[in-house]
Amino acid sequence: MRILLTGSSGWLGRFLAPRLKQDGHVVTGLDIAPGEHTTHIGSVADKTCVERVFAEQGIEAVIHAGGLHKPDIARFPAQAFIDVNITGTLNLLTAARDAGHDRFVFTSTTSLMISQEIRNEMADHAVWIDENTGPLAPRNIYGVTKLAAEGLCRQFFIDHGLNTVVLRTSRFFPEEDDTLKHPSGENLKALELLYRRGTVEDMAEAHVAALEKAPEIRHEVYIISSPTPFRRQDASRLKTDAAAVITEYIPDAPALFAAKGWVLPDSIGRVYDASRAERQMGFRCRTDFAAVLDALRRGADLPFAHDPGYINPQAAG
Numbered sequence: 001m002r003i004l005l006t007g008s009s010g011w012l013g014r015f016l017a018p019r020l021k022q023d024g025h026v027v028t029g030l031d032i033a034p035g036e037h038t039t040h041i042g043s044v045a046d047k048t049c050v051e052r053v054f055a056e057q058g059i060e061a062v063i064h065a066g067g068l069h070k071p072d073i074a075r076f077p078a079q080a081f082i083d084v085n086i087t088g089t090l091n092l093l094t095a096a097r098d099a100g101h102d103r104f105v106f107t108s109t110t111s112l113m114i115s116q117e118i119r120n121e122m123a124d125h126a127v128w129i130d131e132n133t134g135p136l137a138p139r140n141i142y143g144v145t146k147l148a149a150e151g152l153c154r155q156f157f158i159d160h161g162l163n164t165v166v167l168r169t170s171r172f173f174p175e176e177d178d179t180l181k182h183p184s185g186e187n188l189k190a191l192e193l194l195y196r197r198g199t200v201e202d203m204a205e206a207h208v209a210a211l212e213k214a215p216e217i218r219h220e221v222y223i224i225s226s227p228t229p230f231r232r233q234d235a236s237r238l239k240t241d242a243a244a245v246i247t248e249y250i251p252d253a254p255a256l257f258a259a260k261g262w263v264l265p266d267s268i269g270r271v272y273d274a275s276r277a278e279r280q281m282g283f284r285c286r287t288d289f290a291a292v293l294d295a296l297r298r299g300a301d302l303p304f305a306h307d308p309g310y311i312n313p314q315a316a317g
Contacts, residue, residue: 007066009035044088103214
């Protein structure tokens with residue numbers, strides 16, 4: 001297929017574009033910043049630009065992975081989020097509908113599911129988050145606009161029969177967390193694979209799976225995250241003694257972490273459940289917390305990317 005990939009210069013795009021090409025697809029990359037896999041410089045908020053790319057490239061399917069993200073809140077006004085994340089998505093959906101497409105994959109975020117109460121960990125247990133979690137109350141303009149864009153995807157399916165698969169991706173960025181200071185770096189990323197992180201490679205694979213399955217799925221929203229070893233009945237103890245729960249599942253975890261100079265968490269406030277994607281789409285992230293521990297046991301490279309110096313191409317520009 002001739003696929004339009006937005007956000008082709010971003011962290012996900014640089015992994016997803018070659019993965020799509022590996023399957024024989026012709027990829028047209030659209031981004032506001034130049035990159036190895038970006039063939040067209042422009043914004044999805046520019047309807048004329050979107051229409052021109054569709055017409056010139058004979059686009060047959062869309063993976064909409066571009067947009068403004070949470071760190072961009074410090075750099076852009078709220079209107080920019082509305083223009084890019086909402087109007088940009090509408091422009092792409094409209095072009096896909098007019099072209100008679102049968103599949104549209106939208107990269108969303110688990111962030112829109114995190115209210116301020118969940119963010120502040122007000123509950124006396126770890127909040128179990130799946131696609132039925134609600135009511136949704138996004139805590140910032142990023143989440144608000146991503147949720148609105150999801151609504152547009154649903155509406156285009158209802159009104160026009162455009163098959164739309166929404167992937168609420170958990171964390172997969174390579175840079176340091178901009179809010180949490182301890183633990184930091186690789187220690188934090190390793191721990192987050194227990195409950196709210198995936199690798200960029202797995203995120204790319206999820207998009208490939210969604211693209212293939214879209215006509216069969218029709219419309220659905222999926223959380224994409226590393227499979228958690230925890231169960232719902234662990235929720236109370238995860239909040240009060242997470243290290244003990246982890247040790248029960250993986251007895252040598254404390255020793256492996258100590259040898260690395262890492263720490264286990266005292267408390268975990270939320271857990272993402274990505275099992276619906278596995279049940280319905282047949283997709284499961286390959287890299288999980290067990291892969292981290294296996295690497296520590298063997299003295300091998302860690303199975304995830306950590307780059308404190310990473311700068312988003314959009315921000316760099």
